[in-house]
Amino acid sequence: MRIRISPEETRLLQELILEHCGVNLGVDAGFLFERRLGVRLEALSLASFREYFHYLSYDLDGPAELEDCIERITTHETYFFREQFQLDAFRQEIIPQLVHGDAGGRGPAVWSAGCSTGEEAYTIAMLLAEAAPQAASLVIGSDISRKVLATAQQGVYGPASFRTTDDAVRDRQFLPAGPGLWRVPPSIRRMCSFVHLNLLEVARYATLGRLDVIFCRNVLMYLSSPARHRIVEAFYDALVPGGFLLLGHSESLLNVTTRFDLVHLSSDLVYRRPA
Structure with missing residues (x-):
């Protein structure tokens, strides 16, 4: 009962x-x-x-x-190559800016905040590996759930994770891991690390190191207004000057007082810490 x-x-x-x-x-x-x-x-x-x-x-x-x-x-909904229009903007416009501005050859450092089971973090790593193969890029995935992070660290996924991915892309980018399962290849897994993090613990952001891009997609919508403000301001401080913040397609900072600039790319609107 x-x-x-x-x-x-x-x-x-x-x-x-x-x-x-x-x-x-x-x-x-x-x-x-x-x-x-x-x-x-x-x-x-x-x-x-x-x-x-x-x-x-x-x-x-x-x-x-x-x-x-x-x-x-809490909700843990995600899949590979989600919101493709934004990923196209990241690949075509943001990555070239970051790589071009880095004379030392260090690749971009990207944080997937609220990464859930890891599909977003691995998607970002694949795009970085394709667009900047010579750069030593780093992708950090974080989530408040240890259970979903365990799945992310294993890097093995079933059909639901590929719901919008062409079979040809899936078969090219991933390794077979049994009936109906595919594994993220070692070269991509080595680019990624996963950490347990409550986004309200803003003091811990410093442990992630310097960050060029933060993806926080479809997370802020579940938070209270004070929590959103606190986290967004901490995102600003965590990014290097000129760094980018990418939110979900149904999210914006319209009602959040922030120091970010709104930047119009060809296929998306993103936020940037002024350089």
Whole structure:
């Protein structure tokens, strides 16, 4: 029998999650909690969502359970070569600018923030390898979910990850890894590293090193306005002068006070830290 959640219990959990990672779950939060977290109450022998809130807040195992809670209520939707028009702009206009301006031969450093299971990070690495094969480029993928990062590190994917990828491209870029599975080739995997990171932990951005481009696509839409502002400002500081921020097609900084310039490319609008 499903344990029901009260409006007050919903508010308590919403505020806890909002404070932890900035995710704003909206009006359907109660239904989401009942559907996705009810099994955890049963596993922990808890009688109510209020008891679950206290467990998350005060139990010694609360931090680990909170990670699992966030895992269950967040979205991890991605696939290879997503939003191709933006990737074309990255490949045709942004990469040449970065490589041309780098006299030392160091390749661009790109951060895929909220990389989920890794398809975006590997897509970026493939585009860099094709457009700047002599440059030692680096792609960092980060996510708040350790589960999806484990999938990213394995680099093995099924048909859903190639839903918009031509079979010819898939067969050329990837290695067979069993029936209905393909593996990212070693040359691309060596360009990528994956780290566990809560985007609200902005002080940790410095550990990623200097960054030329940040992809943060379809992440900000799930965050509260204060969280978006805090993260975007930290993105600005993490980028080198002249660096680019690329958001999802349904996102913008229109309602976020920011120091970024809006740049019109031939096939996309992107944000840039002034040089």
